[in-house]
Amino acid sequence: MPGPVGKPLRRIDARGKVTGETRFADDLSLPGMLHMKLARSTVPHARILGVDLAAAWAADGVRAVLTGADFPVPFGILPVSQDEHALCTDKVRFVGDPVAAVVAVDELSAEEAARLVEVRYELLATIASPEEALSTREPRIHEYGDGGNVHKAVAFDFGDVPAALAGAEQVFEDLFFYQGNTHLALEQHATLAYVDPDGLLTIASCTQTPHYLHRAAAKVLGLPANRIRVLAPPQGGGFGGKTDPFNHEIVAAKAALLTGRPVKIALTREEVFLCHRGRHPVLMRMRTGVDREGRMLGHSVETLLDGGAYGSYGVASTFYTGALETVTYRMDRYRFRGCRTFTNKPPCGPKRGHGTPQPRFGLEIHIDKICEKLGRDPAEWRIANAIAPRSLTANWLEVGTTGLVRCLEAVVAASGWKARFRNLGPGRGLGIASSAYMCGAGLPIYFNEMPHSGVQLLLDRGGGVTAFCGSTEVGQGSDNVLALLVAEVLGLSPSDVKVVTGDTSLAPVDLGSYSSRVTLMMGNAAVEAATRARERLAEAASAHLEIPIERVGFAEGRVFDVGDPSRGVTFAEAVARAETAGGTVGTVGSYRPPAPRARFKGGGVGPSPAYSFSAAVVEVEVDPTTGVVRVEKVWVAHDIGRALNPVAVRGQVEGSVYMGLGEALMEEQAFRRLPPRLSGALVHQAPSMLDYKSPTTLDMPEVETILIEDPDPNGPFGAKEVGQGPLLPIPPAVANAVYDAVRVRVDESPVTPEKVLAALRAPSRRTGPTSFPAVTWPEALRISPPWEGGDGTAAKVKP
Amino acid sequence: MDSSLPVPEVGPRGKFRLALSVNGERREILVDPYKTLLEVLREDLGLTGTKHGCELGECGACAVLLDGDLALSCLVAAVECGDREVTTVEGLRDGPELHPLQAAFADHGAAQCGYCTPGMLVAARWVLDRKPDATREEIAEALSGQLCRCTGYQQIYEAVEAAGRVLRGEAPTAPRLPEVHGRTPDAGPGR
Numbered sequence: 010m011p012g013p014v015g016k017p018l019r020r021i022d023a024r025g026k027v028t029g030e031t032r033f034a035d036d037l038s039l040p041g042m043l044h045m046k047l048a049r050s051t052v053p054h055a056r057i058l059g060v061d062l063a064a065a066w067a068a069d070g071v072r073a074v075l076t077g078a079d080f081p082v083p084f085g086i087l088p089v090s091q092d093e094h095a096l097c098t099d100k101v102r103f104v105g106d107p108v109a110a111v112v113a114v115d116e117l118s119a120e121e122a123a124r125l126v127e128v129r130y131e132l133l134a135t136i137a138s139p140e141e142a143l144s145t146r147e148p149r150i151h152e153y154g155d156g157g158n159v160h161k162a163v164a165f166d167f168g169d170v171p172a173a174l175a176g177a178e179q180v181f182e183d184l185f186f187y188q189g190n191t192h193l194a195l196e197q198h199a200t201l202a203y204v205d206p207d208g209l210l211t212i213a214s215c216t217q218t219p220h221y222l223h224r225a226a227a228k229v230l231g232l233p234a235n236r237i238r239v240l241a242p243p244q245g246g247g248f249g250g251k252t253d254p255f256n257h258e259i260v261a262a263k264a265a266l267l268t269g270r271p272v273k274i275a276l277t278r279e280e281v282f283l284c285h286r287g288r289h290p291v292l293m294r295m296r297t298g299v300d301r302e303g304r305m306l307g308h309s310v311e312t313l314l315d316g317g318a319y320g321s322y323g324v325a326s327t328f329y330t331g332a333l334e335t336v337t338y339r340m341d342r343y344r345f346r347g348c349r350t351f352t353n354k355p356p357c358g359p360k361r362g363h364g365t366p367q368p369r370f371g372l373e374i375h376i377d378k379i380c381e382k383l384g385r386d387p388a389e390w391r392i393a394n395a396i397a398p399r400s401l402t403a404n405w406l407e408v409g410t411t412g413l414v415r416c417l418e419a420v421v422a423a424s425g426w427k428a429r430f431r432n433l434g435p436g437r438g439l440g441i442a443s444s445a446y447m448c449g450a451g452l453p454i455y456f457n458e459m460p461h462s463g464v465q466l467l468l469d470r471g472g473g474v475t476a477f478c479g480s481t482e483v484g485q486g487s488d489n490v491l492a493l494l495v496a497e498v499l500g501l502s503p504s505d506v507k508v509v510t511g512d513t514s515l516a517p518v519d520l521g522s523y524s525s526r527v528t529l530m531m532g533n534a535a536v537e538a539a540t541r542a543r544e545r546l547a548e549a550a551s552a553h554l555e556i557p558i559e560r561v562g563f564a565e566g567r568v569f570d571v572g573d574p575s576r577g578v579t580f581a582e583a584v585a586r587a588e589t590a591g592g593t594v595g596t597v598g599s600y601r602p603p604a605p606r607a608r609f610k611g612g613g614v615g616p617s618p619a620y621s622f623s624a625a626v627v628e629v630e631v632d633p634t635t636g637v638v639r640v641e642k643v644w645v646a647h648d649i650g651r652a653l654n655p656v657a658v659r660g661q662v663e664g665s666v667y668m669g670l671g672e673a674l675m676e677e678q679a680f681r682r683l684p685p686r687l688s689g690a691l692v693h694q695a696p697s698m699l700d701y702k703s704p705t706t707l708d709m710p711e712v713e714t715i716l717i718e719d720p721d722p723n724g725p726f727g728a729k730e731v732g733q734g735p736l737l738p739i740p741p742a743v744a745n746a747v748y749d750a751v752r753v754r755v756d757e758s759p760v761t762p763e764k765v766l767a768a769l770r771a772p773s774r775r776t777g778p779t780s781f782p783a784v785t786w787p788e789a790l791r792i793s794p795p796w797e798g799g800d801g802t803a804a805k806v807k808p
Numbered sequence: 809m810d811s812s813l814p815v816p817e818v819g820p821r822g823k824f825r826l827a828l829s830v831n832g833e834r835r836e837i838l839v840d841p842y843k844t845l846l847e848v849l850r851e852d853l854g855l856t857g858t859k860h861g862c863e864l865g866e867c868g869a870c871a872v873l874l875d876g877d878l879a880l881s882c883l884v885a886a887v888e889c890g891d892r893e894v895t896t897v898e899g900l901r902d903g904p905e906l907h908p909l910q911a912a913f914a915d916h917g918a919a920q921c922g923y924c925t926p927g928m929l930v931a932a933r934w935v936l937d938r939k940p941d942a943t944r945e946e947i948a949e950a951l952s953g954q955l956c957r958c959t960g961y962q963q964i965y966e967a968v969e970a971a972g973r974v975l976r977g978e979a980p981t982a983p984r985l986p987e988v989h990g991r992t993p994d995a996g997p998g999r
Contacts, residue, residue, distance in 0.1 A: 027911075
């Protein structure tokens, strides 16, 4: 096949990245630019009694000082959680909440003046954990939610799980805890806001979701959206950390309007830790009833999330701690309870795998324990119980292609599993896990029936092709996917296609780089736009070559007669002929995912046009005297549907493995209380890269990557996602390998030496949570699984 | 600060006169005395190729060569750099052709988001300058101060090794591909 699909070509944006010419947000500057710094709360929970700005105003070089009074309108990423103010109005909710902003002629002056802002607080009780949130109804961190300091509580019964457990051969129960951690993208957030000479407010920022920032800025600033342009330059990593509209972005925009000058803010690393929106810490209780063969008759999951101080994506995160539990193994009935609490800590949100790695960690260890008890090989159990392709799950998710069994078979073969599992000798072990992830959310974040992605193509008579799309290049390679797919359809090379992305004025809306949606959704829109352009060119070429339109072929920059490839024209000539025949050649394409099958409230979280699958085997060596876990090797297989660029896909898989290992072994967003003489405030334990441990070259093992191709009819050229799914099996596979090595269970991430040693010394041979607090669950929605009748709607009755 | 270094001349408004060589070109500027070499490169000289990820010497994104030695430019005071020689990512290539390291990073998938890449390239150049046939362990050791959150480092090692081969006069090598277990690859454009 002559096209670029499947070829290991250099990314179109690679040159700029290796020469240093790629302009990230903080590389932008403008003449007359002012600098902004935020004055942040030093206390975790307090009412603001007054803000004294006199000293800040009087400082050298200060041009503007803003407070919450400038931002009466709240915002937030989800329509149901509009609970943030660009600067705090009446309350602060965590150490780091911004109270005032100072704009000055240079960064140092802004920083020094920001320190002169004086805030008088009336301290309120600090809510430090979900347990405290549940037991402390007052003071409330927010005046909305599901009562007290519960942000959101949800309950679903897909069939009668208690009855299934009562009839089960054996019932297993486990408690797990997955620690919070942060994205740690190497690029710190930065924003440059300015009013362009035409009067258009322009916000150039590190954002994975320029469309949502556009909406939030319009709302808070009270401007029509068409007077605002959001630019998302290429980003130095996102991983979900740049997916919310942020207070500093909106404040910089307001400051640019007030001063009439460009205003820039670049956050420090400590401030990035405070922005957070990272992985929620989640406590989990899982119960499963199995029959004699080990088949799951009923499975129950309860999750308790530590949400931090604001809503962020939290409602969606809560649903995601239950939504994809059903997408790997057959389970007859499923019960889910999820509760997110507010606490006085930086807000949690979406990080790579959004809400899914936590229950996946629990489920995969839970299954390892079930297999151990039943005397079943855990790889063989997974293969025997894998979900069928083209099936509905207990919670009404429609699954299409499934490469799960092939992923498992591939890592079992590559790792020598059958001969080596339970057989490596003391201190060495193998662990296995598998997982599923979605290729984009079935529903947008705010209700609308418009496309999730649009692509516009402009073909010029010189043979140039420009693809416009609001998609956002965060490092994953979405710009390259756009160029590659357009090139494939038009018989060009990706480097022939110029892309214009991350620009709300120049490009049609794409919802953003989140939920692994871009390759599938932007890709389908690109293929549609390119196919329409191809039709225009084919029509003109067919007339010129005097052949039927079906005989017009496109390859290697030529448009030709497939019956006699020597007869043809250059691509540029074909464009010129199409332009002559029918006017300017511009086409559009768009994509909207199919409607979900679920028809119950909350059923909008989980549906996706396609699901990817992954499996991993991890080999570890555990030192029983120190508890240190060393990962020797990882074998990972990912069901990609179709690899559009195998080098780029491999990078996404291995990067996911890397991030999963970091979460499994060392990364934690932890907090501590300062001693009473230092205010007693709840503060971040490690807001620096030195203290927040992440894997270096010396920690990273060899990874063997295997791709499973089974093209999915819903993906462009069969492609599915790869950015998030391969992370999911890694943390539980590490924990399962530790068990194989030293026969102890660490039911809590990260699997640190301290926890391994504690487990080795414990009579239970386990470390992990020992209780799940009482949660007042709402009345459950009862939905019959597809095989028990019903149509995906809920019958609301007393539980 | 080394007391043997020449005392910089203080200009009007408390700025210092700084004369140094950047990527082989002599530059003479007035800089604020509190600025780091990183800030001077990015803000005063407009060389934004060098990145910052922490300003505390933790991430390696700001690595440059200072008199040929690997240095974290966020930890070097600019006033210490008088008459010294700085090489940044912009100085790796001479002309339009990419340096073999840059070409290998682009071809082997070693740059994803590209933010650690300038520092990573400079550190790789530093190790290959000393040992063009550095082993994987030596490369890993040399790059252990450079954090990358995207790649998992394997494709970076492969790129450095590939560049080493080119620098030793061998032909460029193709990127390593994952094992692909295929099935009916021609699915058409989809939908």
